[in-house]
Amino acid sequence: MWKRVLITSTVCLTFLVGCGGPVVPIGPQAQVSGGVTNNEKPGMLGSQVVFYHAGKGLTLAAALDAQGKYALTPGDPKVGIPVGSYTVTILPPLDSIVQESPTSADYQKSMQAGKVPGTVSAKSSKDSDIPEKFRDAKTSGLVLEIKEGVNTFDFDLSK
Helix, strand or coil: CCHHHHHHHHHHHHHCCCCCCCCCCCCCCCEEEEEEEEECCCCCCCCCEEEEEEECCCEEEEEEECCCCCCCCCCCCCCCCCCCCEEEEEEEECEEEEEECCCHHHHHHHHHHHHCCEEEEEHHHHHCCCCHHHHHCCCCCEEEECCCEEEEEEEEECC
């Protein structure tokens, strides 16, 4: 009798709890949001705010909405958005990738500059309101400390 009660209880408990349970990120977690402006105007729709955590080798990105606002969401719920130091870059929207001809001047410039040969981002990158310095982690100057809980980071690119 006790054996039957024990087996029934175990089976019921397994169905109630589930086999894997909820995915819980490891370590302290953060929520990150904010906005991007340039000369008091919202950043270009679809531009990307990219956060890179060198210690964890983790990159998280969020697209700007029409008001220039963004909110990071973790790509992997097991990782979440860990606290720590992040380098931030802001990239123009990618309309598409177009192929360069190996005989074109742009292709030759790409090769000489050490860029990926055969591709170049579409013209929106050139027409973007994102200044060049913010497009590269080495020159953006944006290094932030994300703390546990809610974090809001606004970026004014005119400064």
